[in-house]
Amino acid sequence: MGKIGMTEIILILLVVVLLFGGRKIPELMKGIGQGMKEFKKASKYDPAADDNKEVASKDKF
Numbered sequence: 001m002g003k004i005g006m007t008e009i010i011l012i013l014l015v016v017v018l019l020f021g022g023r024k025i026p027e028l029m030k031g032i033g034q035g036m037k038e039f040k041k042a043s044k045y046d047p048a049a050d051d052n053k054e055v056a057s058k059d060k061f
Contacts, residue, residue, distance in 0.1 A: 020028060
């Protein structure tokens with residue numbers, strides 16, 4: 001197995017268009033983008049920092 005060339009990429013894109021249709025592709029890409037955004041947000045989540053914010057907010061009152 002070698003590298004993926006331009007011909008293979010075009011063939012893959014053609015198959016995707018045939019399977020999903022032209023109208024579904026933007027929706028599919030939007031869903032993938034939102035999923036990646038949520039994944040990045042969750043991977044940056046720090047529970048220790050969140051606990052410190054709760055303690056600080058309780059001390060103010």
